[in-house]
Amino acid sequence: MTFRHPAAGTHPAFATPSYGSTALRAPKLAPLSLAQGPVELSGPRFDTSVLYPHHDDMTRQSTAAPLGERIIVAGQVRDENGHPVPNTLVEIWQCNAAGRYHHPRDDHDAPLDPHFNGNSRVLTDAQGHWKITTIKPGAYPWRNHPNAWRPAHIHFSVFGSSMLQRLITQMYFPGDPLLGDDPIFNSIPNDKVKERLISRFDWSLTQPEWALGYRFDIVLRGDEATPAN
Numbered sequence: 001m002t003f004r005h006p007a008a009g010t011h012p013a014f015a016t017p018s019y020g021s022t023a024l025r026a027p028k029l030a031p032l033s034l035a036q037g038p039v040e041l042s043g044p045r046f047d048t049s050v051l052y053p054h055h056d057d058m059t060r061q062s063t064a065a066p067l068g069e070r071i072i073v074a075g076q077v078r079d080e081n082g083h084p085v086p087n088t089l090v091e092i093w094q095c096n097a098a099g100r101y102h103h104p105r106d107d108h109d110a111p112l113d114p115h116f117n118g119n120s121r122v123l124t125d126a127q128g129h130w131k132i133t134t135i136k137p138g139a140y141p142w143r144n145h146p147n148a149w150r151p152a153h154i155h156f157s158v159f160g161s162s163m164l165q166r167l168i169t170q171m172y173f174p175g176d177p178l179l180g181d182d183p184i185f186n187s188i189p190n191d192k193v194k195e196r197l198i199s200r201f202d203w204s205l206t207q208p209e210w211a212l213g214y215r216f217d218i219v220l221r222g223d224e225a226t227p228a229n
């Protein structure tokens, strides 16, 4: 099985001047086109040995509940033909409700939450579905430009069935006033494609007396591909 190239205008350019750190990591030369071989058309396989205790509920990974608004986030991973991608690893990381990562390099003057480390891993089921319970992340400053604040977001890494499908991206929340001025979100060149990164509020995921639910489907490659971010 071979894979189509990404549709033009789906993914951000490697170098985006308004997103300062891309200048440090963007290739200086044009990419080479390589034939798809066994390395590209296969990928690592994961089983339940990589999952944490309470892997799908980030509000239960400590001795007490973290602070913040509890939310449920779920979706389906599909391939370029619309088929579910079963049993693939979805890795998730995010800051806490105050907008701070549990990471030594995060020195934002906001409280750490001893009951929230912001990491999770889930495997998709036979129909490509995954679901987590977590805390709604806060906005945080990032010094890219004066008064720069990231919109609330959750980071995702999805392996897919081959290395050509691997995707690292971010999920945003509907109605976030920071989206319009975020250089990372706006590094995606097409407004319609950008919308694929905004989760949908979903009553069918919302649980009464417990948590609001958001849906975030992920498409690996093809015309409907979820963009990298």
Ligand SMILES: [Fe+2]
Residues within 6 Å of the ligand: 095, 150, 153, 155
């Ligand atoms: Fe982030």
